[in-house]
Amino acid sequence: MPDLKEVYFQTLRIRKIEEAIAERYSEQKMRCPTHLSIGQELVPVAISQYLTTRDKAYSSHRAHAHYLAKGGDLSKLIAELHGKSGGCTAGRGGSMHLSDLDCGFIASTAIVGNSIPLATGNALHQQLSQSDGITISYFGDGATEEGAFYESLNFATVRSLPILYACENNQYSVYSPLSVRQPASRSIAKLAAEIGVKSFSVDGNDPQRVLEASQAAIEFIRKERKPALVEYFTYRHREHCGPNFDDELNYREAHEVEEWLANDPLKNLQKLLSSDSDFSHFQARVSEQITQEIEAAFNFASSSPFGDPIDNERYIYAK
Amino acid sequence: MPNNSTSFATQLQKAQHHAMQNDPGMICMGLGIDDPKAIFGTTSGLQTAFGQSRVFDMPTAENAMTGIGVGAAIAGTRVLMTHQRVDFFLLAMDQLVNNAAKWHYMFNGQMSVPLTIRLIVGRGWGQGPTHQQSLQSWFSHIPGLKVVVPGLTDNAGQLLYDAIMDNNPTIFLEHRWLHNQIASEDECQPLTEQPRHTRILREGEDYTIISNSYMLSEALQAQKYMQQFGIQCEVIEIASPTNIDWHVLYQSVKKSRRCIVTDMGHTFCSLASEIANRIYSECFQSLLCPVTTLGLPHYPEPTSYGLTPDYYPNINSFIQTISGNCGVDIARITTTQHHDIPGEWFKGPF
Numbered sequence: 001m002p003d004l005k006e007v008y009f010q011t012l013r014i015r016k017i018e019e020a021i022a023e024r025y026s027e028q029k030m031r032c033p034t035h036l037s038i039g040q041e042l043v044p045v046a047i048s049q050y051l052t053t054r055d056k057a058y059s060s061h062r063a064h065a066h067y068l069a070k071g072g073d074l075s076k077l078i079a080e081l082h083g084k085s086g087g088c089t090a091g092r093g094g095s096m097h098l099s100d101l102d103c104g105f106i107a108s109t110a111i112v113g114n115s116i117p118l119a120t121g122n123a124l125h126q127q128l129s130q131s132d133g134i135t136i137s138y139f140g141d142g143a144t145e146e147g148a149f150y151e152s153l154n155f156a157t158v159r160s161l162p163i164l165y166a167c168e169n170n171q172y173s174v175y176s177p178l179s180v181r182q183p184a185s186r187s188i189a190k191l192a193a194e195i196g197v198k199s200f201s202v203d204g205n206d207p208q209r210v211l212e213a214s215q216a217a218i219e220f221i222r223k224e225r226k227p228a229l230v231e232y233f234t235y236r237h238r239e240h241c242g243p244n245f246d247d248e249l250n251y252r253e254a255h256e257v258e259e260w261l262a263n264d265p266l267k268n269l270q271k272l273l274s275s276d277s278d279f280s281h282f283q284a285r286v287s288e289q290i291t292q293e294i295e296a297a298f299n300f301a302s303s304s305p306f307g308d309p310i311d312n313e314r315y316i317y318a319k
Numbered sequence: 320m321p322n323n324s325t326s327f328a329t330q331l332q333k334a335q336h337h338a339m340q341n342d343p344g345m346i347c348m349g350l351g352i353d354d355p356k357a358i359f360g361t362t363s364g365l366q367t368a369f370g371q372s373r374v375f376d377m378p379t380a381e382n383a384m385t386g387i388g389v390g391a392a393i394a395g396t397r398v399l400m401t402h403q404r405v406d407f408f409l410l411a412m413d414q415l416v417n418n419a420a421k422w423h424y425m426f427n428g429q430m431s432v433p434l435t436i437r438l439i440v441g442r443g444w445g446q447g448p449t450h451q452q453s454l455q456s457w458f459s460h461i462p463g464l465k466v467v468v469p470g471l472t473d474n475a476g477q478l479l480y481d482a483i484m485d486n487n488p489t490i491f492l493e494h495r496w497l498h499n500q501i502a503s504e505d506e507c508q509p510l511t512e513q514p515r516h517t518r519i520l521r522e523g524e525d526y527t528i529i530s531n532s533y534m535l536s537e538a539l540q541a542q543k544y545m546q547q548f549g550i551q552c553e554v555i556e557i558a559s560p561t562n563i564d565w566h567v568l569y570q571s572v573k574k575s576r577r578c579i580v581t582d583m584g585h586t587f588c589s590l591a592s593e594i595a596n597r598i599y600s601e602c603f604q605s606l607l608c609p610v611t612t613l614g615l616p617h618y619p620e621p622t623s624y625g626l627t628p629d630y631y632p633n634i635n636s637f638i639q640t641i642s643g644n645c646g647v648d649i650a651r652i653t654t655t656q657h658h659d660i661p662g663e664w665f666k667g668p669f
């Protein structure tokens with residue numbers, strides 16, 4: 001079991017980064033559609049405990065936490081949101097198209113379900129090149145409704161590919177609840193199991209369970225060189241796209257929101273660690289450290305220049 | 320704001336209500352069709368009025384849902400689907416191109432596909448490479464598909480009503496920046512009357528501008544501006560690339576002897592280049608200068624604000640072309656408005 005304090009630190013770090021983005025979004029300098037991960041940070045933090053840079057990740061529109069947990073550069077993320085040349089794609093991709101090859105975060109893409117086959121292809125490459133790395137494919141519950149999800153899992157099973165399908169089931173696709181999209185009895189984990197993928201299902205906000213399930217799945221993939229899927233139940237705290245809360249729209253029942261806010265992964269970690277006598281000291285120290293890191297990243301972003309549009313014609317074709 | 324003011328979005332909403340009323344078997348589906356934002360206000364009240372079996376949200380499954388729409392349409396249900404971006408719909412190209420477009424022809428006219436697909440073209444606030452594509456040229460390339468690209472509030476509802484009631488698969492491309500466009504209700508064309516897809520909106524002797532969708536707004540602004548300098552532009556709307564009244568275009572160009580074609584897709588292999596080609600063929604002797612095509616450069620739109628100030632043609636693109644070809648020096652317009660928003664009402668993020 002990894003050090004819970006480290007897990008707390010990383011979860012807190014992503015939370016504070018996302019909150020800083022939300023707070024400054026209204027300054028209108030981050031001019032791109034932005035899907036925050038607040039409430040869902042624990043899943044990628046837990047998974048990343050068991051990864052190295054030889055393991056590669058793909059993600060979706062809601063990618064900040066996946067990128068950061070994998071080790072993606074914070075300054076390059078913030079600069080990217082500002083469209084600056086110092087961003088991880090120099091402003092070309094924005095929040096929905098992140099990449100940091102140094103840490104093994106290959107890419108996030110904006111079309112729902114779109115990166116699941118890409119991740120599967122990465123696992124095929126790993127298999128063919130006899131790499132010992134594995135691939136992580138992050139996506140939401142909505143993405144499991146796309147044909148590409150089934151088609152990818154099917155192929156990964158047929159060819160025994162080393163891939164973790166990490167499904168963050170936050171129960172909504174924009175404002176649409178699961179009830180209008182999937183039958184009430186649906187378990188994404190069971191569905192995957194029927195396709196032939198080793199599957200797990202877990203409360204995605206419960207630190208110990210999330211760590212256990214992620215570890216079990218990843219160990220299985222490494223040992224058996226076969227695909228696995230974990231369905232993590234979690235919840236987004238804010239609006240689908242943008243910095244605000246949108247509970248006044250009443251598309252989620254008040255008691256549901258309350259229950260999930262009480263089951264906040266960060267609070268759950270705090271509870272687990274509260275008996276540790278050193279914890280409040282640790283908390284204060286890392287909190288301060290993160291604040292400074294965020295400040296530095298925003299400073300980097302604002303001092304980084306915009307790229308020159310003259311270069312827009314570069315990279316249409318590879319050399 | 321005019322008396323009895325109405326908006327582009329409201330006109331679309333009315334057209335859908337009217338069609339649902341007039342065809343009791345018709346259905347509407349789309350992701351978020353009944354959510355609090357009601358597809359930018361264009362579907363508000365539909366579900367309340369017509370019930371959940373006829374107006375419904377759907378799984379995030381564009382490919383199969385389009386096929387389901389095609390199958391229901393073949394069976395005799397009139398179907399309207401809506402997608403919040405063109406780009407999301409690309410998953411369904413197989414169903415559209417291999418089935419919907421070809422069905423009537425392939426089965427020797429025995430069956431038809433009364434299906435309309437509303438697709439919204441995004442722009443601005445960093446919509447970037449995968450949220451802003453304008454693919455009317457692609458769709459127009461496929462025989463059997465009808466394509467409609469509205470640009471003005473006065474006929475938007477009429478065009479949509481006509482598309483829905485048409486018994487052919489029709490792609491209806493709405494530009495996101497048009498939804499808040501305002502007009503007076505009195506100017507709006509009656510929904511159930513046959514629309515004119517090719518319209519001369521402003522008459523002029525000196526320059527022909529052929530346009531549609533959001534570019535029409537820029538063209539009309541340019542027309543007004545050039546008027547101050549004694550240059551009269553004729554602005555022609557082609558609201559359906561697959562139903563162009565070519566003689567209207569040829570006559571205009573033969574009169575004005577100069578022509579701009581604007582279209583918001585990439586210019587290479589585009590609707591604009593197709594129109595320009597036909598004008599060269601038919602009006603060659605009349606032309607005083609080459610036909611100009613104003614569209615997007617041949618690279619994807621970067622997300623960054625700093626990389627995109629010149630990505631889209633704007634009023635200055637018209638001024639530059641027209642003044643150059645008319646041999647007059649006319650000042651460009653300077654603006655303090657951000658290039659990535661149409662006005663203060665739109666601050667992203669979607």
Ligand SMILES: Cc1ncc(C[n+]2csc(CCOP(=O)(O)OP(=O)(O)O)c2C)c(N)n1
Pocket residue numbers: 061062110111112113139140141142143144170171172173174240350379381407408410
């Ligand atoms: C193919 C496609 N359809 C629709 C959209 C619009 N869209 C963007 S995010 C999203 C929600 C997807 O839900 P889910 O996969 O559960 O992810 P979540 O946002 O909940 O994290 C939708 C429908 C899209 N980007 N791509």
Ligand SMILES: [Mg+2]
Pocket residue numbers: 140141142168169170171172173174
């Ligand atoms: Mg979801």
